[in-house]
Amino acid sequence: MSQKRSIFEDVSEQSAAPAPTAGMIDKGTRGARRGVLLWLMVLFAMVVVMIAVGGLTRLTDSGLSITEWRPVTGAIPPMSQADWVSEFDKYKQIDQWQIENRWMTLADFKQIYWWEWGHRQIGRVIGLVWALGFFGFLAARQIPTGWTGRLLWIGALGGVQGAVGWWMVASGVTSGEGMVAVASYRLAIHLGLAFVILGFIAWYIFMLGRTERDLMQARRSKDTKLFSLSTGLLHVAFIQILLGALVAGIDAGRSYTDWPLMAGQIFPPDAFMIEPVWRNFFENPGLVQFVHRIWGYLFVIFAVVVWRRGRAAANTGTQFAFNSVMAIVAVQLVLGIVTVLYAAPVHIAIVHQFAAIVVWVLILRARFLSQFPVTRSIREG
Structure with missing residues (x-):
């Protein structure tokens, strides 16, 4: 039974109720x-x-x-x-x-x-x-x-x-x-x-x-436009990875070793010599490498567009993530050109492939931070 309390009892004399514990959603x-x-x-x-x-x-x-x-x-x-x-x-x-x-x-x-x-x-x-x-x-x-x-x-x-x-x-x-x-x-x-x-x-x-509570709070600051752009960039990168696999599958990277032209031409010779025509997109070294190059240029252009938008992000961590993406894309472009010029030797080609992994993960990281930016307190800012 609870004890009777005086109406003149000082509030300060009461034992304080236990404060709620932060992060209960993750405690268990x-x-x-x-x-x-x-x-x-x-x-x-x-x-x-x-x-x-x-x-x-x-x-x-x-x-x-x-x-x-x-x-x-x-x-x-x-x-x-x-x-x-x-x-x-x-x-x-x-x-x-x-x-x-x-x-x-x-x-x-x-x-x-x-x-x-x-x-x-x-x-x-x-x-x-x-x-x-x-x-x-x-x-x-x-x-x-x-x-x-x-x-x-x-x-x-x-x-x-x-x-x-x-x-x-x-x-x-x-x-x-x-x-x-x-x-x-x-x-x-x-x-x-x-x-x-x-x-x-x-x-x-x-x-x-990151904790569930942190993610729920961060999602309120989601940059929808930047998230959509980074998702598109991820898709473009994925297609380029698949095209790179087609190049590797038929050693197309060792077929035309000049750049920016191919055998002295903008478009490779005998690009559609295999019948039926659709097989050239999988089996013709010149056409396969040409498609990989052109898509690579488009990927770099799109990466610049996304990077410029990322630089304007409200969160500095998100800005840095997109700066990192642009930096590795530039490195990957150079590696791709070097791989072609040296006819895809093993030690250069494998670095080119490893850089593709880094590009992939950094785009994912930038996309994640577009959806869940890391919030900073006023004191930290």
């Missing part, structure tokens, strides 16, 4: 958010490595060295001389060896085999890290509210990517069809999906790096 999952964030960062780094190794596998023409898809047993490489001879004999049955690589010895084969095996092995490890993290957090009921579907989506995309990878390789594992490489459009789909996966992981990292 604060530790889980940090754990999931670190796990996603690990996955992000591994996918970046996966893309880089995949690029080197393509540049060294190693992608067809393993002619079978064995998701589980394929994790074990050849362990004896007889195993190596068996793998080499399988490789000898496909067109790439019959037409281009008859000169190879077993030692040469081992070099390209390890590139492809390493690429697939990284994929397996990524899948394992995702599964351990996801099901571990799920079993411990530590996944933040609303995030189960998002994290499951990453794993689903990874599974699809594995199937697409074999679908790509299968296009080149042929005999008597004259195929000495994988189909370029399948390579483009494979690389494009890798960037999609990387994009989702990066976006989730950005979101988990």
Whole structure:
């Protein structure tokens, strides 16, 4: 029973009621958010490595060295001389060896085999890290509210990517069809999906790096116009990435090594010599490289437009994000030209591909800050 209180009691004598705790929306999952964030960062780094190794596998023409898809047993490489001879004999049955690589010895084969095996092995490890993290957090009921579907989506995309990878390789594992490489459009789909996966992981990292309360407040200051422009820039960049994969798929970057012209002309010669005509956009080195160049110029022009709008953003952090995008786009333009002039050597071509990853992530970062600008107090300002 409550005690009787005097009407003359001083208010100051009362015990103060406990003040509400800030950030209650995140209190129950604060530790889980940090754990999931670190796990996603690990996955992000591994996918970046996966893309880089995949690029080197393509540049060294190693992608067809393993002619079978064995998701589980394929994790074990050849362990004896007889195993190596068996793998080499399988490789000898496909067109790439019959037409281009008859000169190879077993030692040469081992070099390209390890590139492809390493690429697939990284994929397996990524899948394992995702599964351990996801099901571990799920079993411990530590996944933040609303995030189960998002994290499951990453794993689903990874599974699809594995199937697409074999679908790509299968296009080149042929005999008597004259195929000495994988189909370029399948390579483009494979690389494009890798960037999609990387994009989702990066976006989730950005979101988990800030509290729900902070994101809800920041969204009120969303720059709708800048968000739309950065979304458009992201799409343009994605198309350029796909076009770059088409170039890599048929070694088109080594076909015309002059710039800004191509074989001394604005438009490459024999651009439509393949029948039917539509195949030229996938298989004609001159036309494929020309389209990649022109789209690259359009991408740079659009990037300048978005950058100028980004410089006018109300938030200095958002301004810096768009300055960073413009800087890396300029670097990427120079790298693209150098790659062409030097006929796409491995060490330059892989830097060009890695820079594409940086462009992709920085555009995503700028887009995120357009939607969720980092607010600053008057004192900090």
